[in-house]
Amino acid sequence: MDEINSHPEYLPSFLELLRVLPEEAFNYKISARPDRRRQFEKELASAMEVALSILTACLNFNEFKEQILEAFASWLRLRHRIPASMLASNPLVLTALSSLTSDVLSEASVNVISELIHYTAARYSDGVSSQLPLIQVIVPQVMNLKPQLRDPSKDEEDVKAIARLFADMGDSYVELIATGSDESMLIVHALLEVASHPEFDIASMTFNFWHNLQMILTDRDFFISSGNEASIEAERSRRLQIFHPSYESLVALVIFKVQYPADYAELSREDQKDFKQTRYAVADVLIDGALVLGGEATLKILYMKLVEALSCCGKDSSTDWRPAEAALYCIRAISDFVSVVESEIMPQIMSLFPKLPHQPQLLQTVCLTIGAYSKWLDASSSGLSFLPSVIDILVSGMSISEDTAAAASLAFRHICDDCCKKLCGSLDGLFQIYQRAVIGESTFKVSAEDSLHLVEALSKVITELPSEHAKKALEALCLPAVAPLQEIISQGPLVLGQKTARELTVHVDRLANIFRHVNHPEAVADTIHRLWPLFKAIFDLRAWDMRTMESLCRACKNAVRTSKRFMGVTVGAILEEIQGLYKQHHQPCFLYLSSEVIKIFGSDPTCANYLKILIESLFSQTTCLLTRIQEFTSRPDIADDCFLLASRCIRYCPQLFFPSPIFPPLVDCSMVGMTIQHREASNSILNFLSDIFDISKSSQGEIYLPIRDNVIVPRGPSITRILVACLTGALPNSQVETVTYALLALSRAYGVKTLEWAKETVSLIPSTAVTELERSKFLQALSNAQLGKDVNDLKLPIEELSEVCRRNRTVQEIVQGALRPLELHIVTVS
Secondary structure, eight states, X not given: OHHHHHOGGGHHHHHHHHHHHHHGGGOTTSOOOHHHHHHHHHHHHHTHHHHHHHHHHHTTOGGGHHHHHHHHHHHHTTOOOOOHHHHHTOHHHHHXXXXXXXXXXXXXXXXXXXXXXHHHHSOOTTOGGGGHHHHHHHHHHHHTTGGGGGOTTSOHHHHHHHHHHHHHHHHHTHHHHTTOOHHHHHHHHHHHHHHTOSSHHHHGGGHHHHHHHHHHHTOGGGGGGGOSHHHHHHHHHHHHHHHHHHHHHHHHHHGGGGSOOTTGGGSOHXXXXXXXXXXXXXXXXXXXXXXXXXXXXXXXXXXXXXXXXXXXXXTTOTTTHHHHHHHHHHHHHTGGGSOTTOOSSHHHHHHHGGGSOOOHHHHHHHHHHHHHTHHHHHHSTTHHHHHHHHHHXXXXXHHHOHHHHHHHHHHHHHHHHHSHHHHGGGHHHHHHHHHHHHHTOTTOOOOHHHHHHHHHHXXXXXXTSOHHHHHHHHHHHHHHHHHHHHHHHHTOHHHHHHSOHHHHHHHHHHHHHHHHHOOOHHHHHHHHHHHHHHHHHHHHHHTTXXXXXXXXXXXXXXXXXXXXXXXXXXXXXXHHHHHHHHHHHOOHHHHHHHHHHHHHHTTOGGGHXXXXXXHHHHHHHHHHHOOSHHHHHHOHHHHHHXXXXXXXXXXXXXXXXXXXXXXXXXXXXXXXXXXXXXXXXXHHHHHHHHHHHTGGGSTTGGGGHHHHHHHHHHHHHHHHHHHHHIIIIISOGGGHHHHHHHHHHHHHHHTHHHHHHHHHHHTTXXXXXXXXXXXXXXXXXXXXXXXXXXXXXHHHHHHHHHHHHTSSHHHHHHHHHHHOTXXXXXXXXX
């Protein structure tokens, strides 16, 4: 300090160094080994008391107080344990607290107090009681700031800083607050004050607290120390009652946050997007309120706000709809928490809907709210009486605008899904709505995408019909989609070939939805059999068109899923078609459709010969297509679906897959493509290998081990080397977990052999990149995997090897240059 006193000009740089030094412990841009990073953290922790004493001595230089406090906050983030009683009287703490009361709020002091709050909340073995001396110093000082939340002379940044301290206290001391003591309720009232602030950025700082408090109050395990079941429930009820008024106030406060701004239409797209995010955040808070108060009690508060909004509503005002829409949005948000037999409020709300003006945004929310309460309409004793009026509202919604039509279509789907039994007798009326929407009647504004909601809606109702009526209804449901396709095909191959994909897929997608949602397996099988000539014509003439093929394969896949064994005749024709077309056009969706068929028919001995020919044909074509990593990169979708299909074969027809001559080339293909820079394709390849290694876990897997071993063991060194290369940088960091699982599965399958392969692999990595200790820890983890140790315990040394080899670009290039993952076979030069 003598030197600093004699050279004060050095102090700013010295304080900056003191601030930055502890921050480096969390700086992962620095290429430090994990062991060195841990050692550095220990060195910092041991130096903390010295650092704080230096900073305390620097307080004599008043003009540098901000820098001193920033450095202090930086050291507090280390969470090194200094007794709370010592910190409570530390001059640095007292300086930060005293500056809270100054006219100009110090950002540095706020940062210090925030870090101290987090510091006292860190979980230590001796519990929160050891932190009370410091808590008792901090809390009163922060509470003294409460009047400033409403002080008009304070600028927004100061108010935000004060709100942040209250939010930090709430988040950090939530378990103490949950006791419901008089002192803790003072903090709750302050947090309600913050939540009431008109600026959403400030009010939303408390939302995390309300959620965490709700989690505690509704979690039975939190009260387990109360004793027996009756005592637990009594204490839980007591706490909930204490916080009821607070959550009632919260619910009433946040309604105003979701009200559309008067100038919403003039807002930029980004601001409109932000407003939607605000509404989602408030909806989450309302759910927290409903979980504490109960759905019915929350509904009552919101209903009163709705009535209040409607009572002030003048028919000529263009903004009258906004308060009512806000209340309805909130009512919709808590729909999952309102009893389906609620009989006091919901009938009144449903009675209000027909009286509301058809202002587009209000009508959109009305439609979505109707859809949200579809289960209530089904279960409530009065629900049936409201169905005609709410369906009329939805039909109106389909005619106003694209947004209201989208909301109405979605709500229509929910109504038909949940009230399908009640609506069976109204099928003719529902068909009229469906046909108007699907045919594209001029007054309806339902988009092609939203029309799929109506397709699903009618499908759900038809599912409830007896089989003899369902077949006829299914034909009628398909007709608006089938007729345009028949018209196109009737015009000849030239016209069919020239149509845009959209002109075909809009109809095929509707059929796909029908086959997915009409749960009458035999009727769907008959329909797809009847439509197969139409589908085949499109397959034959549009096989080059990926979008149309995807749509058509989705329709076939859904039919297979629904009809299962009833599709036996047609599925053979479908597979014969795609097997032939795949040779020419290599559409990935052909592989995906095949994997669905394998799932359903893979274990059926009557299909064995055909499926064997199918998978051998598809895999042999694909392995010829994917011989270099560049080919994987240019067609990742084919790689993804190929290895998904292979994994399905391992699971559902190993008796066909493992003895097949295609098994060895497919393993070679996986080795070529393992380093593909495409998350889904990479995962499919790695999971395929893991499934091979884990085959002994399946019920019949043991019998395939000799075949598997004959293929894997000769390739074991190369597979291990490529997997380690993937772990150490050939694949992105996000893939490390999947690679780790594959390595551990290989270790469990081959034990000592894997260890030998791994030793050989890591010996290729130069010692400048990886130390002997890091190598041995990695190998020990693989060895422990053979002993059946917990996977989570094995991950750390494997992940550390990954981190060490990725610590900077130079090291990563050295490691990859040594492992050469793109070469299937390498010869080591000694």
